Amino acid sequence: MREPVGVRQAQAQRTRSGVLAAAAAVFVEQGVQAPIRDIAERAGVGIGTIYRNFPTRADLVTAVYRHQIDTCVALAPRLLAESASPFIALTRWVDAFVEFLVTKHGLGAALGSGDPGLENLHTLMLDTLLPAGAMLLEACDAAGEVRPGITAYTLMRAIGNLCITGPDYDQADARHMVATLLAGTRPTPTA
Amino acid sequence: MREPVGVRQAQAQRTRSGVLAAAAAVFVEQGVQAPIRDIAERAGVGIGTIYRNFPTRADLVTAVYRHQIDTCVALAPRLLAESASPFIALTRWVDAFVEFLVTKHGLGAALGSGDPGLENLHTLMLDTLLPAGAMLLEACDAAGEVRPGITAYTLMRAIGNLCITGPDYDQADARHMVATLLAGTRPTPTA
Amino acid sequence: MREPVGVRQAQAQRTRSGVLAAAAAVFVEQGVQAPIRDIAERAGVGIGTIYRNFPTRADLVTAVYRHQIDTCVALAPRLLAESASPFIALTRWVDAFVEFLVTKHGLGAALGSGDPGLENLHTLMLDTLLPAGAMLLEACDAAGEVRPGITAYTLMRAIGNLCITGPDYDQADARHMVATLLAGTRPTPTA
Amino acid sequence: MREPVGVRQAQAQRTRSGVLAAAAAVFVEQGVQAPIRDIAERAGVGIGTIYRNFPTRADLVTAVYRHQIDTCVALAPRLLAESASPFIALTRWVDAFVEFLVTKHGLGAALGSGDPGLENLHTLMLDTLLPAGAMLLEACDAAGEVRPGITAYTLMRAIGNLCITGPDYDQADARHMVATLLAGTRPTPTA
DNA sequence: GATGAATGAGGGTTCATTCAT
DNA sequence: GATGAATGAACCCTCATTCAT
Numbered sequence: 001m002r003e004p005v006g007v008r009q010a011q012a013q014r015t016r017s018g019v020l021a022a023a024a025a026v027f028v029e030q031g032v033q034a035p036i037r038d039i040a041e042r043a044g045v046g047i048g049t050i051y052r053n054f055p056t057r058a059d060l061v062t063a064v065y066r067h068q069i070d071t072c073v074a075l076a077p078r079l080l081a082e083s084a085s086p087f088i089a090l091t092r093w094v095d096a097f098v099e100f101l102v103t104k105h106g107l108g109a110a111l112g113s114g115d116p117g118l119e120n121l122h123t124l125m126l127d128t129l130l131p132a133g134a135m136l137l138e139a140c141d142a143a144g145e146v147r148p149g150i151t152a153y154t155l156m157r158a159i160g161n162l163c164i165t166g167p168d169y170d171q172a173d174a175r176h177m178v179a180t181l182l183a184g185t186r187p188t189p190t191a
Numbered sequence: 192m193r194e195p196v197g198v199r200q201a202q203a204q205r206t207r208s209g210v211l212a213a214a215a216a217v218f219v220e221q222g223v224q225a226p227i228r229d230i231a232e233r234a235g236v237g238i239g240t241i242y243r244n245f246p247t248r249a250d251l252v253t254a255v256y257r258h259q260i261d262t263c264v265a266l267a268p269r270l271l272a273e274s275a276s277p278f279i280a281l282t283r284w285v286d287a288f289v290e291f292l293v294t295k296h297g298l299g300a301a302l303g304s305g306d307p308g309l310e311n312l313h314t315l316m317l318d319t320l321l322p323a324g325a326m327l328l329e330a331c332d333a334a335g336e337v338r339p340g341i342t343a344y345t346l347m348r349a350i351g352n353l354c355i356t357g358p359d360y361d362q363a364d365a366r367h368m369v370a371t372l373l374a375g376t377r378p379t380p381t382a
Numbered sequence: 383m384r385e386p387v388g389v390r391q392a393q394a395q396r397t398r399s400g401v402l403a404a405a406a407a408v409f410v411e412q413g414v415q416a417p418i419r420d421i422a423e424r425a426g427v428g429i430g431t432i433y434r435n436f437p438t439r440a441d442l443v444t445a446v447y448r449h450q451i452d453t454c455v456a457l458a459p460r461l462l463a464e465s466a467s468p469f470i471a472l473t474r475w476v477d478a479f480v481e482f483l484v485t486k487h488g489l490g491a492a493l494g495s496g497d498p499g500l501e502n503l504h505t506l507m508l509d510t511l512l513p514a515g516a517m518l519l520e521a522c523d524a525a526g527e528v529r530p531g532i533t534a535y536t537l538m539r540a541i542g543n544l545c546i547t548g549p550d551y552d553q554a555d556a557r558h559m560v561a562t563l564l565a566g567t568r569p570t571p572t573a
Numbered sequence: 574m575r576e577p578v579g580v581r582q583a584q585a586q587r588t589r590s591g592v593l594a595a596a597a598a599v600f601v602e603q604g605v606q607a608p609i610r611d612i613a614e615r616a617g618v619g620i621g622t623i624y625r626n627f628p629t630r631a632d633l634v635t636a637v638y639r640h641q642i643d644t645c646v647a648l649a650p651r652l653l654a655e656s657a658s659p660f661i662a663l664t665r666w667v668d669a670f671v672e673f674l675v676t677k678h679g680l681g682a683a684l685g686s687g688d689p690g691l692e693n694l695h696t697l698m699l700d701t702l703l704p705a706g707a708m709l710l711e712a713c714d715a716a717g718e719v720r721p722g723i724t725a726y727t728l729m730r731a732i733g734n735l736c737i738t739g740p741d742y743d744q745a746d747a748r749h750m751v752a753t754l755l756a757g758t759r760p761t762p763t764a
Numbered sequence: 765g766a767t768g769a770a771t772g773a774g775g776g777t778t779c780a781t782t783c784a785t
Numbered sequence: 786g787a788t789g790a791a792t793g794a795a796c797c798c799t800c801a802t803t804c805a806t
Binding site for chain 4: 531532535536537539540543544546550551555558559561562563564565566567570571
């Protein structure tokens with residue numbers, strides 16, 4: 001009765017992936033506060049399976065976005081190397097960041113909510129995205145391309161907030177306002 | 192035969208005020224989605240009293256913020272008349288708007304949530320604050336003090352979002368980012 | 383400051399009458415379980431006034447229908463004297479009884495519910511309507527116009543039940559079925 | 574490898590049955606409007622379990638009575654085949670119908686209440702019992718054993734009303750009055 | 765590992781009833 | 786007597802979470 005090694009692990013991995021895909025879809029439709037049951041149904045698994053793989057809601061949320069976060073992080077050094085100036089790199093990177101936030105209904109609000117259950121996600125973003133953004137911002141700083149006094153954390157948090165969309169304030173508006181915010185970080189032209 | 196007119200009304204008014212004060216306090220601590228029971232307990236009244244005075248949650252939220260909203264609205268024409276330039280007036284008015292938002296934990300998030308139960312508040316703000324902000328923004332526009340293409344609604348919504356505070360992103364940060372956003376609305380200096 | 387004697391009593395009487403009229407109207411619309419507050423509002427008085435005049439709901443229900451009940455009671459001897467046969471008198475009297483029940487939305491159901499709070503009304507009907515009906519039934523009995531074994535109480539209760547109308551079973555249906563029931567009380571024709 | 578199929582389903586089925594039994598008992602004592610919590614307590618399960626199995630009150634009411642309704646329905650064609658005349662079949666079938674109604678305290682009242690939440694039950698009875706009764710009544714009609722003009726729906730509704738028992742109007746009274754009603758449906762003997 | 769039935773805390777809402785003015 | 790604000794018990798329903806199979 002011994003099965004090929006790893007068959008079970010492979011099945012487990014597939015279950016996990018299915019849950020992540022389902023969660024991503026449900027989050028888009030209902031936001032990250034969607035009932036766990038809805039995700040289980042969408043994934044075609046039992047509720048218990050969700051809890052086994054992701055004990056807390058934040059674990060699930062974090063896992064859902066981890067891949068995209070990692071992609072975003074990896075982009076930073078590449079943009080810095082390729083772009084004509086640090087600020088251009090920052091701008092492009094923020095575009096990617098916004099793209100990520102804006103397509104994830106409710107994520108921005110979740111981050112802004114101070115919900116203690118989302119500490120993990122918060123931590124993840126701090127530990128990974130923040131250094132990426134900070135690297136770019138520091139490069140801008142060093143090149144005198146942004147006003148002093150702006151911290152990467154605050155800026156990214158502000159961008160996150162600006163990406164909380166809703167009726168009458170859509171993704172295009174969010175992009176517009178983020179661009180305006182970035183414009184506001186430029187040093188005041190000296191006479 | 193004139194007895195103290197309105198002894199009961201006065202008491203009722205005091206109850207109502209007490210509820211409003213309690214609600215304001217609870218909203219700061221827990222956000223506008225706080226359980227009605229908590230507000231009743233804080234106010235030292237029965238649940239029924241809350242429902243008597245404010246049939247829906249939105250009624251309560253609206254009442255809590257109405258006074259401050261009205262004050263803010265009334266400020267706009269005054270600032271426009273007094274200030275050296277429309278943009279200075281806009282800046283000062285936004286300061287007051289931010290002051291309002293930033294001290295009301297959860298209001299920004301509530302407005303951004305698209306919660307259908309808060310239509311009234313949304314409507315109130317649209318009907319009163321929006322015209323006030325729009326007046327100032329139009330004055331800036333007419334004076335060439337802001338880039339074209341920025342609508343009052345989007346700008347105010349963005350400001351509202353920037354005022355969603357939390358741990359590690361406090362009121363000072365919110366003010367800073369709002370100021371940065373406003374700086375970003377200035378026309379690009381032509382060479 | 384002494385007012386004419388009885389002015390206050392007259393006022394009180396008017397209040398009481400107004401409440402009864404309002405209650406009758408509300409009972410027709412919503413049934414006898416309607417919220418007390420609705421009746422107070424319709425009467426233009428405070429809730430406390432209802433409770434002062436009619437401490438229990440049953441008191442109010444009873445008072446509302448007392449007049450019509452009395453009228454119905456008074457009808458019995460007159461019909462018996464006027465009609466060609468006791469059964470004809472019974473039939474006509476039942477018509478009046480049904481007319482009373484059928485136009486009082488929810489009263490039949492209330493009587494049939496065994497609700498202990500309506501004891502008073504139950505008692506009132508037993509004490510007044512029952513003797514009236516019994517008189518007629520006994521006359522029929524004595525004349526051999528109905529089968530033996532039918533008691534006035536049971537018959538009237540059955541009639542009351544048949545008058546519980548609703549969608550798809552209207553007043554005409556109720557009348558039809560009551561007539562059928564009465565037809566069923568006739569002695570079986572002997573060959 | 575076949576393990577006991579459906580161990581959990583069996584348990585779930587037992588839970589469901591327990592809920593149905595508890596509900597039936599509570600309905601007898603308190604009527605079909607009894608608090609869901611009372612049923613849960615009687616069944617020894619959590620409230621959530623009731624809602625899981627019977628999302629609406631009407632679902633529960635319907636389930637409680639479905640079996641007996643089905644039995645009653647199945648009886649009709651058998652009685653028609655076996656009985657000496659259609660009217661005898663109708664009489665016997667009505668006996669069974671009354672037996673069903675009379676032992677279910679509150680069901681008659683529930684059906685007569687027009688409560689929109691009981692649409693399902695109403696529909697169930699219309700869809701199943703009504704055709705059964707109609708078949709018998711039509712057979713009587715065809716045989717000239719009942720007066721014309723009596724519809725199955727109205728007759729059954731009337732019977733349902735007559736079965737609303739209470740103190741002083743018990744099951745025997747209900748049966749007596751139903752028999753009397755049926756007697757009243759016979760054609761008037763022509764001289 | 766997966767399952768999903770069961771649980772029950774939590775929050776919403778209504779309305780009968782009291783009582784100070 | 787009349788008033789109606791206040792009360793809170795009682796219901797409703799949802800959904801996060803556990804655990805036996």
